[in-house]
Amino acid sequence: MSGRSSAARRAAAPACAPHRGPAAEAFGPGKVILLGEHAVVYGHPALAVPLSLGVTARGTAAERCALGDLPDLTAPQRRMLDAAFEAVASATGRPPLRIALSSTLPVSMGLGSSAALAVAVSRLLLGASGSTPTPAKVLALALRMEEAFHGTPSGVDHTVSAHSTPLLYRRPVSAEPGRPGRVRQVRIGARATLVLALVGPRRGTQETVAALRRRAARWPTRYGRLFKEMGRLAVEGTEALEAGDLESLGDAMNVNHGLLAAAGVSSPALDTAVDTLRRAGALGAKLTGAGGDGGAVVALFRKLPASGTLEKSGLAVLTSELEPTP
Numbered sequence: 001m002s003g004r005s006s007a008a009r010r011a012a013a014p015a016c017a018p019h020r021g022p023a024a025e026a027f028g029p030g031k032v033i034l035l036g037e038h039a040v041v042y043g044h045p046a047l048a049v050p051l052s053l054g055v056t057a058r059g060t061a062a063e064r065c066a067l068g069d070l071p072d073l074t075a076p077q078r079r080m081l082d083a084a085f086e087a088v089a090s091a092t093g094r095p096p097l098r099i100a101l102s103s104t105l106p107v108s109m110g111l112g113s114s115a116a117l118a119v120a121v122s123r124l125l126l127g128a129s130g131s132t133p134t135p136a137k138v139l140a141l142a143l144r145m146e147e148a149f150h151g152t153p154s155g156v157d158h159t160v161s162a163h164s165t166p167l168l169y170r171r172p173v174s175a176e177p178g179r180p181g182r183v184r185q186v187r188i189g190a191r192a193t194l195v196l197a198l199v200g201p202r203r204g205t206q207e208t209v210a211a212l213r214r215r216a217a218r219w220p221t222r223y224g225r226l227f228k229e230m231g232r233l234a235v236e237g238t239e240a241l242e243a244g245d246l247e248s249l250g251d252a253m254n255v256n257h258g259l260l261a262a263a264g265v266s267s268p269a270l271d272t273a274v275d276t277l278r279r280a281g282a283l284g285a286k287l288t289g290a291g292g293d294g295g296a297v298v299a300l301f302r303k304l305p306a307s308g309t310l311e312k313s314g315l316a317v318l319t320s321e322l323e324p325t326p
């Protein structure tokens with residue numbers, strides 16, 4: 001999950017094997033936003049780290065460039081995916097591959113599964129078309145797919161996935177399509193454990209972002225204050241993470257959850273999970289990603305709680321380590 005996690009190590013190696021043989025493979029990690037979701041849509045910074053979980057795209061030689069079967073998708077989801085895939089396939093000259101996707105990431109939980117898919121497919125098709133899949137090229141292509149999934153995303157998800165390293169991210173100032181956001185690589189100053197509680201299915205990101213946009217357009221000063229404060233927390237939390245001050249980072253996460261709840265993107269189930277994780281000893285806990293009526297909560301622990309503590313809470317959890325940057 002961190003710059004030193006297994007995901008980051010995988011992604012630091014050539015991210016896509018060149019298409020010389022019959023098969024090629026590429027990985028896109030998921031992400032978890034520690035601070036600043038939603039505010040990032042309005043130009044404020046957000047702090048996010050890549051996960052070791054993600055999406056693998058595997059290509060085998062075929063007559064034409066095509067995406068294989070994905071049994072778990074509804075017809076509208078499949079149409080959306082085909083449109084997104086088409087944008088990337090045509091931009092890379094349609095290398096003749098049949099692509100199979102597999103994922104270790106829970107879908108629709110705010111953990112960046114669509115961005116991970118976009119990054120994996122972009123890396124694979126760039127590599128197969130003979131182009132080096134640099135983060136800049138992957139970003140430009142993956143953004144096209146993300147736009148097909150989410151309309152006008154801030155870009156934080158696919159940027160963290162493409163860089164595969166912890167980032168303080170700001171969306172581009174100019175509305176010019178395809179412009180990359182501004183990034184600062186973040187060092188991790190102390191070992192910690194992140195616990196991700198999967199609270200349940202939620203509305204799509206686009207819907208939650210649009211509902212908040214309507215409230216923010218109606219009361220711009222009030223919501224502007226909330227977003228600005230969320231962005232400040234992301235900067236302060238980044239400094240705390242780099243200095244190894246986990247208590248300060250945890251506190252910033254707690255305050256950020258309060259602001260997200262004030263902005264109307266939490267829910268009773270998310271609040272209960274936050275409370276449960278704090279009672280279990282988390283230094284900080286908050287919803288992560290778009291939230292709304294479900295999704296995931298991220299909690300920061302100095303070390304993993306004693307075995308059984310989280311199981312007893314009844315929460316479905318994933319854990320991952322933040323390892324100090326050497």
Ligand code: MEV
Binds near residue numbers: 033037112155205
């Ligand atoms: C991204 O995972 C969550 C939001 O900040 C939307 C975005 O950044 O596009 C809510």
